[in-house]
Amino acid sequence: MTDFEMDPIIEQIAHEARRPVTMDRDARDRLLMAVRAEPVPARPRRGWGSLVEPRTVVVTPSYLTALAAGLVGIGVLVGMGTKLGRDSRMTGQPQVVAAPQLPASDTVVTFVFVAPAAARVSVVGDFNQWNAGATPMTRVGNSAFWSVTVPMSVGRHTYSFFAVGSDGEKWSADPFAPAAPDDGFGRENSVVLVGRGSAL
Amino acid sequence: MSDDAADVRRVLAGDVDAYTKLVDRYYDRCARFAIRMLGNRDDAEDALQATFLRAYRALGKYQEQDKFSAWLYQILTNQCRSFAVRRAHRDRMFVHEEALLLNAPDATPNWSGEQEEFVQRVLNELDPLLREAFLLKYVEELSYEEMSELTGAGVSALKMRVKRACERLRERWDNIKDD
Amino acid sequence: MKWRLFGSATLLVGTLVQAAAAQDSQAEPLSSLEQRFRVQIESLIDSARQAGLPWAAVRSKALEGVNKKVDGARIVAVVRQYYANLMKSREALGNVGPGEIETGASVLTAGVRPEDLALFRPTTAGRSPTRALVYLADLISAKHGVPRDDAVAAFAKLWKDGAGDSDFDGLWRGIDQDILSGVNPKAALQNRVRSLPVRSMRPPTDVENLHS
Secondary structure: OOOOOOOHHHHHHHHHHOOOOOOOHHHHHHHHHHHHOOOOOOOOOOOOOOOOOOOOOOOOOHHHHHHHHHHHHHHHHHOOOOOOOOOHHHHHOOEEEOOOOOOOOOEEEEEEEEOOOOOEEEEEEHHHOOOOOOOEOEEOOOOOEEEEEEEEOOEEEEEEEEEEEOOEEEEEOOOOOOEOOOOOOOOOOEEEEEOOOOOO | OOHHHHHHHHHHOOOOHHHHHHHHHHHHHHHHHHHHHHOOHHHHHHHHHHHHHHHHHOHHHOOOOOOHHHHHHHHHHHHHHHHHHHHHHHOOOOOOHHHHOOOOOOOOOOOOOOHHHHHHHHHHOOOHHHHHHHHHHHOOOOOHHHHHHHHOOOHHHHHHHHHHHHHHHHHHHHHHHHO | OHHHHHHHHHHHHHHHHHHHHHHHHHHOHHHHOOHHHHHHHHHHHHHHHHHOOOHHHHHHHHHHHHHOOOOHHHHHHHHHHHHHHHHHHHHHHOOOOHHHHHHHHHHHHOOOOHHHHHHHOOOOOOOOOHHHHHHHHHHHOOOOOOOHHHHHHHHHHHHHOOOOHHHHHHHHHHHHHHHHOOOOHHHHHHHHHHOOOOOOOOOOOHHHHHHO
16 A cells, blocks of 8 residues: 555554454344344345445434524524524525625625534635634524624635634534535635525 | 355355355454444444344345445445434434534543554544545555445545545544643 | 824824734735745736736635645645636636636536536526536535536536526535435435426526526
8 A cells, every 4th residue: 555645653543443353242143133033035026226225314403403493593693584494404504694784785694603612713714815813703692603794795705614722723614515625725615605695 | 156146145045044154254344344433332233233134135136246245335334324324313413513523522531541442532533434434445445446336435535535534633643642 | 282192193103003014914914925935926816817817816725825824835836726727717618707717716626627617618698607516516525425427427417408506506405415314425416316306497598588
């Protein structure tokens, strides 16, 4: 293996991870008992189908519900009368809200980030020159949610979240937004598309 | 004909004991992947149970020109992935919470313990997709093409995941060694 | 009185200077780069300006590197690559706006080939491939891992068949959800594309544009 990643640390980790593990015999015996209880498998009569059917697990978005619950508070904070969508994907994404005070062509975007243990969080992107101090976010009550509302020009923007805590600093992409391609600097960015009064 | 294909044929012909042979051949190796992937033996055992049962039921669909291990691992990785998703909901954690939490709950473990346990902890901190890619590449030692076949993910995405996994592991290792 | 004025003036000047300095460090964060790197970056920004490419995006890329505390040599390499991608993007997409050129460049960074990017040239006025391209780049990224060629083929076909923003929105959300649930990325793409509502997706004609 001549991959560039194979430095001594990775070698060491891989070596340890390759150590064989032994499960107790009970587990295997239970499995074989279960197998014997099954009908003998048969070849399907028609066609082959896919090798393994992709299982579409229906996700009951409990974590997204939690997010929505937190976002209700944010909706009140923003106070723009935005209807927080039932679509769980939408509630997690930056919300685009038409701001009454600004000229009609301007829109604002509300960024939301979850960081329970952070001391400071900011949103950083092409709209604020990637200045980590320019757009600090505020924690919503005592929750794990941080938010800020920012005026943004129409079009595609890239951004990231910068969090500082007792463990140090961390750049994070937005898990609910489309990923921007690799930034070239070893970090991940996200994309927000701002249309006139419409959101990604 | 490989041993695997021969055993599959026997099972389909009604010889259940032939399945025991297949299980014996692959159990420990699958167990290693499941433990490294899920981080604990209980979950790994459940995933293994589900994997070998599903494989048994679907044995009729196995095509002999494919590598049996690849076919089995497709089921195994799927099971581990489902487990991770279900566990995330069960623990009421965000699927990406590992990436969001800045304070790891056990920030100062006893590193003078076994190396293997230490490595497992470091692996546990990785995003599941990164961990999966790392394990397939460096523990199962598959090629990127094999990984792509197995996971249905693109080669360049897999390479990026392995690269990021290595970067995170290196960072974490350095942090810990500094303590 | 004179003294007080002087005092205030000093204070005022002091404040102004401080403010200016603070402005400066962020108004010209490139100044924190080593001279030899700064020169190369500014030359690239200049070339972009002269070539009619979105030069602000080139500058933004450099600022990103500076504020992410990356070393100068790497910033130059990344910005150079980005500049090259902006050129290729314009070549591939033709007469589009700066936003589209930037989006195209990011898609090339994501690994899409220039000849494939060209499949997204807008054929009618007012139709922007930006949204489709943003989703495409996301789906083939490490985050979702859909195989590149499968994704490109599917999206290019939808684009050609006249799919609109809301079609791509729904498609992306569905695939994102499926992959999050553990579905194989390649299968997720195929399933969701196959299950797109079949409706008339002809590209809008000029007559329709008049009324929109």
